[in-house]
Amino acid sequence: MIPAILARDLRKSFGSVSVLRGVSLDVQPGEVFGIIGPSGSGKSTFLRCLNSLETIDSGDLYVNGEFVGYCFERGNLRELSDREQSAQRMRIGMVFQRFNLFAHMTALENVTSGPIIVKKLSRVDAGEQGRHLLDQVGLAGLYDRYPVQLSGGQQQRVAIARAMAMDPEILLFDEPTSALDPELVDEVLETIRQLAQQGRTMVVVTHELLFARDVCDRIAFMDQGQLIECAPAEDLFATPQKQRTRDFLQRFNVSEPS
């Protein structure tokens, strides 16, 4: 089976700062894959490379069996054109830490923008699908609210519905709850938990370790641009193999299942 994501010895630096220092991992279709690690370890950067919001310096990166950002042309690697790039990104949904909703559009318009603008779906069909998605994430009746009129948790759920509206094969979450007030975290986690049961490939970067243990099939621990350890969720928490992983988990008091 072709892995949904395959990274081999990925390297990336910003100027003299080396952010990804040889990351290799694979995510299988249908898998829910978690990435945890301290701040600044390169988790967001890795995720952003997956849909070419960042370019990699070296290494191989395949998503859905295709090179990310490049294609083979007469034995050379050629950068993708704007159109090809967009076709590739359509198949990957992304949910950002800071929601990034389109400020001039209502909740429903945010959700239908992709299908209408990119997929050229009719307004009526897209609207129907959009309302259905907003209902699913628990926002029935808030279709006409602008982002400023929604709470953080509601905004993030609109963002999730917006990503879902393109029906992507892979869904990426970059710390979807870390910009939220504590009492709003659960509603967003609950939404992601439901999505995880639908069999879609997901990569979730999160600081919510207990949530990751519950929801993810496998979890990778990243530190200083390297993938330190990758194991089935229960195992990583119960029997971490590396000292650095143990140190990190201990700080959160979740190394021993209680």
Place this chain on the structure above:
Amino acid sequence: MTTSLESDLPTMTNVARVTLRHPMRWVTAVVCVILLSLVFRAFAYGQIEWSYVGQFLTAKAIMIGFSNTLLMTVLAMALGIALGLLAALMRLSSNPVANAVAAGYIWFFRGTPVYLQLLLWFNLALIFPVIGIPGLVEARTVDVMTPFLAALLGLGVCQGAYTAEVIRAGILSVDSGQIEAAKAVGMRAPQVLRHIVLPQTLRIITPPIGNEVIGMLKHTSLAAVISYHEIMHTASMIYFVNNRVIEMLIVCSIYYLFAVTLLSLGQALLENRLGRSLNKSSGKLKVEEGVGA
């Protein structure tokens, strides 16, 4: 333990309240009234024949001049915004040629006075005696370059250089996170621009563009130098004959102030409309207590 609620401190209940005095407000008001009455006195006793003002306010020549002023404001501003948008996009594009062309355009047309540019366009025939495509369409520049066209090009092309910078700043101030989100959804660069960036740019640039429109309304008077018949040109032709300089200038002031008042109102309405999505309690919606973003 005794509570401090029953202490000997004085109470605020049933004590008369007096408001704070503001003596400076009275002083400034008195100064203003004195200055204003001096100005009024000067106008009342000065050499002003008010009947002329009333008479020329509705004179046909003045009204035609004013409509030419408005026409030129609208057309030159439209040209300025179109060129400004184009130049702003070229400045922001990754194409180095487009970039350099736009930078050169902005450099030249912001670098020289509009007055000079108006004269340059009007006298274009001295540099290019004929214009057109050789062999196909050709015309003598003096015939083509009427005062109207020279004024339109002089004012519009120069305005474009200023508007380009306003629009560029507006585009740059759109939240980059939203642009990334649009890309992640699969929008192509032109779609991101059209559906995400430009609508939000429009809201940001409305106040400065409104400012520019008001500026343009008054800059059209410079076109008098190439004898375009806007209101100031018409007024000067009249006062050369009847010598009623101040009266004619008062008539023009009234027209300008009237137009600027309307433009300011229009701008306020437009800003209101574009700001809908930023209004926490706009339209029929009522945001519940405690739900903030």
